[in-house]
Amino acid sequence: FPCSTYIKIWADTQKELDIMLQREQEEFSQPQEDREQVRKMLITSYIQYLDIIRKLEAAHDHLIHQQKRAAVRKVLDGAMGRLLEIKKEMVSLEKSECHNMEDVLRDLKRVPEDIEIPIPKYFLKENLRTLQEREKYLDEILLNAGLLEQEPSTAMTLEEGIQLIQVAERARQGRSRAAFMKKIYLEEKRQAQPQDQTDKNPDAAATCIQKVWRGYAQRKKTERLREEEMIFLGMVSGASLPPDIEARRIPQIGAGKAKIMQAEAQERKELCFKEQLKETEGPHIKETFQDEISQCFIENRHITGRFPDYPPEHTGGSKAIFIEKHPEELAAELAAKKEQKKKDKKFKQKKDKEESKKAQKGGKQPAVQAWKMGASNYLPILEEGSSHYKVFWENRDTKSDFLQDHDPELIKGGQREEVEEEIRVQVDKVMHEKLLKLKKAVDGETGGKKSGKEKVRAASWESGGAVTIPSISLACRTIDDLYQQLAEDGLLIKVRNVNLSDFIGYSDCLKKIPREVPVQPTPSIPDVRQLVTLYGILPLGSQTVREKGPLVKSLLLAGPAGVGKKMLLHAICTETGANLFNITPSNIIGKHPPGKKGLVLLLHMVLKV
Template identity: 70%
Template sequence: MSQATYIKLWADTQRELDTMLQREREEFLQPQEDREKVWKMLATAYVRYLEIFRRLEASHAHLIHQQKRAAVRQVLDGVMGRLLEIKREMVALESSECHCMDGILLELQRVPEDIEIPIPEYFVKENLRVLQEREKYLQEILLNAGLLEEEPVRAMTLEEAIRVIQVAERARQGRARAAFMRRIYLEEKRQSKKQQKTTRINPDAAATCIQKVWRGYHQRMETEKLREEEMVFLGMSLPPEVEARSVLQKANVLQGEVQEREDYSFRQELREAEGSHIKETLQDEITQCFVECRHITGRFPDYPPEKTGGSKAIFIEKHPEQVAEELAGKKEAVKKEEKSRKEDKEEAKAQKAGKKVVDEGWKMSPSNFLSILEEGSSQYQVFWENRDNKSDFLQDHDPELIKGGEREEVEEEIRVQVDEVMQEKLLKVKQAVDGEIGPHGKKPGKGDKGSRKTPGKKKISELERDLTPDRTIDSLFQELAEEGLLIQVKNVNLSDYIGYYNCQRNILRETGAQPVPSIPEVRQLVALYGILPLGSQTVHENAPLVKSLLLAGPAGVGKKMLVHAICTEAGANLFKLTSSSIAGKYPGRDALMMMLHMILKVGKELQPSVLWIGDTERMFAKGAPKGEDELNFRRLAKLLPQFLRAVKPQDRVLLVGTTSRPFDANLGPFCKVYQKIILIPKPDYLTRFALWKHYILQGGGTLTKLVNLNCLAQVSDGFTQGHVVEVVHTVLTELRLLQMARKPLRTAEFVTALARHDPVYIEEEEAFQAWYAKTPLGKAWIATMAARDAEKEKAKKKGKKGKKGKGKK
């Protein structure tokens, strides 16, 4: 599609976003008492924001104009963050990570695929060159350390070499013979032309020759036209006008690439044209502020140091009247807090006494992204809504927008120079008027009375200190790779995790059972809590912060695949910690602290990064440790909370744990480390059908009537995705693929190989359910369901009493 199409898509999406913002101001700011109404509002907003997200991502991925992309990028990050905030409210309201969205989708006329989370392309594309260089450097380190084997070069046999030489020689002889025959043909043609020149041509024969040539040409053109129309009709080629658009689009892409390479800057022009005016204005404002301050306080103020922002701090300081108002406001706030505490105590006493407490209702939490969305919307209305895009054929830059951004940088440079001059002037004025010398206004002959108390410093943990000040990031990167703690990421996308919605889940939900997410919901949760915050710095800093994520499920359900998918989609480094990977390395607490420090330092410097802890239940195991390696691995459990405290909102570092036996661990410390827990189920019938079909075709197999996929999906009930992959690889060997032409695949081959594996039994599923019910979110779900059941019973009792009263009357 052309650039005009995506500009129109951006405009339509921006109007829809303005409508959503207006709706939020009207609905979400008012307290609501009806929980069903609140849930409907949140779910509707979630679906609509997802649609806006998908359209903005398409516009951002295909627009060439860099300033337009920057404007779309700001709104795109805001929509992603708003989605995470709404998801937090939905989880708090329902006490569950998976929600029943069927009714909302039906009302909005959407399909389940519309609530899939799209992954923005810019997560990887903007840093593609850096990621490729880093991957190449890691591969070289692993090869030199012997941790990665090079692909073996297969040597040719004598027969294969002779055959290659024969083929090349026959091709050479064929080309030589063709050239020889062409020379003979041209020679004969020249001889015939000479003979024709000697003989006189009849006019009728000449006219016939011309007609023959013209009719042949005309018929060839008609045939070519008919062939093109047929190809367009069959959908095998594009119409001419569409091809012309694609050529124009390619030209625009080339123009965009040139535009990306060029660095447009107007700093020098701004310094020459506006520098002197900016300097005079700043000096006048600072002088006026000093004079007013001396008039109020009786002395000139101290010049703020550069650490606090220099002259910027002068304009931030408030007048005495504003300070008095703030103090009065603080006193009122303290009184309100004391009053609320008294009310809380009274409510607690009333609950103990059995009295009813009035619930004020639900209210939306304050948002960090609505201001970003409103700013992006206003920027679009000012700069881009009424812009003439037809005249901007090359999608070139806008100089005024670039100047607006660089003007602030020029002002900051000039402000630093003005601060140096004004600081010297202030010292001279103080000495002449007030008789003060020195930067802090000390009078001569008087020293400081008493020693000033230094403010108490915040305690810094060991991981936040720089334990390796003399080492470079490259050396730490190399050491972690050589020790097997920094591994290569497998190129797996989140969409490769195949699965469909479980339609029977809503029936189980009505019975009060703990809801288990289906595979599409697992993809959504991984994208929301893992990929989106890691991919965007703005989202990570302002969204609800998730530092740790746990993937729990039976062996073979794809936990490792999801970890690699997070790193692939976000372009993140992958650090791996298991009991085997640190066996014999970093013994003792201090060495483990150093190891975590190196991981954290490299992860912050080369962010985004993922720290993956495999078999994490062994770190929190209940029994006594078996051996020194197990003890060393368990020591990490005490250091992980300190590691998470060292991860700040600006650090895109995520801790991901995987476990197939979470019920073997101590629940208390286990749940304290991992903020979000995603329980991954085994595949249902429809998912198993798709898995068998996908992996058989991917392995090179051919599906015929002899392969009954329905039967395979039914027989493999209870087996995981890993079982299906292993069975397909076992059956589709190289020898079996060669025999497929005369011996087609049969269902019995896969069933026989599947019978050698053990499925996930019901007892193991119940153990996962019982364990998840003991987690904080599981307990909240049980309490929520109990409260709803109590409300239903009260409503039934009221209804019965009402009927009895009517009967008596």
């Protein structure tokens, strides 16, 4: 389809998303006491978000305009994160990972295939070259270490070559002989016919033409169907595709090349704009940062009586100065929270005593607590993406943009943030030295002496409680060196190329039947695919989902031998381009220095790679 089709899909999806956001504000903001109604509301939102994700993924995959793709991807990541939040609420409500959606699907006139979770293609496409190079490098390491057997390339012997030539020559002679005999047979048959039958007959000629054409058309159709079946089964390589399928592949290849060219052109333009911003606005931004930081230092000394410590780079540097509050505000807020906590504790104790007394007297059970949707980290992302679309893309005329070229104004806005961040790092170094000199001159602090006791800071800009893993001897080692060592030790495993769609199965209709014993049924194969995608693939593939989504520390795949546990594990790595480490106790024995420090060193190597 042309790009205009996917631009229309994007526009329609944004309208559906706006309706969804409006509906969530109306329904989820109020407490609900009816659990069945809450279940239907959550499942309905779950299915509708799946539709939105599916359409946004199709638009993102086929659009060529890089800035439009970036806008679509932001909303796509937000929708995937919101889907995980709704799934968390569904699990918390029903106390089960598998849900009966049959009644809601029937009301919405959907089929079970509509709740299959799509996996965005950009998980692999954006890092395809890096992944291919990494796979090639891993194969070389495993071959050199003797952990991977190279497929032997057997050469054809002289006898086999002679036999192949003889078979081909005999077949050619047989075809030539059959064609010659057919020609003689038709000639004899023509001569044997009477003279009156050899005259031209329009009906007979038309029948003959129809017979020949229908036979030719059916043979071509059968041949095409056979070739498509062989391609589907993977028994024919892509180089031997039929002309009609190859013609359909050409636009896809052209679109892929166009995306690459657009990305390269936009990257060159971004570098050009970046240099221009540094030259024109860089000095003004630098001066503004220095004035703001100096003013903050002066205000802090006026309140606390001394200059604060400069925030380190790992906490954001001077960003923490503008994020954190003044010491007076911070102290007042902490005191208010402490007082509120005491009041809540007393009120809760009093309420528990009253309820216990009522329960003892009347034997009445406490009322069921009303359900309310928790706070979301992704609704602001979706709202911001929706407003961005309305401002920049909704009313834009794209008919004249035949080349799908980038918008310079949008590039300037994005590059401005990067330039400000680079200048902020430079300003941090200068202001840190300036602060040390001010401390030495005004407060008489040298900054080099440290007391044995814990140092009391005037402003709490550093993050406390951070535990660092000892790097031991890893500081001077590169990632490639650690990667090679883990592969040679058998801790880094080569991933089999298997997709999640290869885990074939259909919905289980028996779990919808009411049971006498309230036991959760075994998840069906579509349920397993959905859970693996939700908890394994989406957080690994999208950084936004991983950082702000519900935290899932581990994923347990349990079942008897031969049901596909390892296949699912390799499918997760294949769909996301992730590395696969085997750090089971039986595999790491003797592969790390003895003691707890050796185990910490091994885990540090794995986490660093």
